[in-house]
Amino acid sequence: MFLQYFSPHPLARAVNRGMLDYWQILSAIALVVGVVGVARTNLMGLIAGKDRINRLTVLAGVMAMPILAWLWGTTAGSPFVWMFEYVQMPMQATVFALLAFFVASASFRGFRARNAQATVLLVSATIILMSRLSFGEGFLSQFQWIGDWMRDNPSMAARRAILIGIGLGSLTTSLRVLLGVERTWLGGSK
């Protein structure tokens, strides 16, 4: 896979496509393992009497969607699509919306001037927050370019430095796996 990236030859392209196809097939089979695992875990928990309402809800969802798809199909207007659009998507949006409250609570807890670094963080966060607001013309509108400068210079420099470290870490981890030095993920450290 590494070598085929550098080659436009049809054989290299075919190897790449074949590997990706096999990966998708394996992922689909693994999904069956996952679904069976979910059903089994929740059924056993239900029999044991733990969190019955939650487990019943999970089992109902796991069984209902395939049954709806099998009986009425997955075309527009079908019960399957209705469940997706009016049950699943709103639930996902609800969980996503929690982020707004969690950002506020994390900021309230994290942005406190305990020491010099924390004070710098607090001041920086305040400037960035102010730069996102609209003050029109005047002195307060200067926050806009100050915030942009902070994002494009010191923040970006630190971010790129971390990205370089992450890239190098990913590279050496991948090489260790390929060379067989790293075998932990196989379930054996020896």
Next chain:
Amino acid sequence: MIASTIADSRWLDMAKLPELVGSVVVIAIVFLATMNRSIQSAKLRKINGLEAIEDAVGRATEMARPVLFTPGWGGDIQRPTTIASMNILTKVASLSAQYDCTLLYPTHDPVIMTVAQEVVREAYTDSGYPDRYRADNINYVSSSQFGYAAAVDGIISRQKPASIFLLGTFEAESLILAETGNTVGAIQIAGTDSTIQLAFFIVACDYTLIGEELFAASGYLSGNPSIVASVKAQDILKVVIAVILVAATIWATTARILDIETVQWWKF
């Protein structure tokens, strides 16, 4: 059409030759460093997040509450970040086995679940407590991002783990999980390869593995000389990259000041 047929028959895309040369050089540096005995005996600096693993599992044991470890929604088993998190999972599982502490591992990917089951089973066996291993505690919850986040939040809210490990590739669900863990009073150790989510973890968690600290965990925890040497190879590569960056900056700035045309060799 003939030109494109000729182009497709090439074994090597010459436009990508600099990338190939660079990749081979980097691989050679890592390989040679891994084989070098003096580098193998090098010491790694203290990483607070990794030092806190044993304390975190001990805390959970004393409080009779479980440990929760989750690899995030953003990646699958082929990502180096997920493999790096498996290395830490081995250590956490080993300690959980010794201390007889429940280890929970919810994940979004059935392949990761299967690998994690093997890793944890092996860790429990190596620790001498194979009977304490519970496969049902390592489970697949949902492939949907917020389905996964809701499921893990539910587990945290109901089971109230004393220690939470958020190690892997995370997306928007990172702060949801971290804040929920904070509400139950858990000590949290986090690490991810996403610079955006790192900011959330630094604010919300007790310990954060920043950047390559997550990838250094394998060598740090195991002490394996070859792995430690590969971590040191990363430092060598960082020096090489820094030299190239400084040289390119000076070269480009000088050319701009003197207003001369020059080969932009750094743009390969």
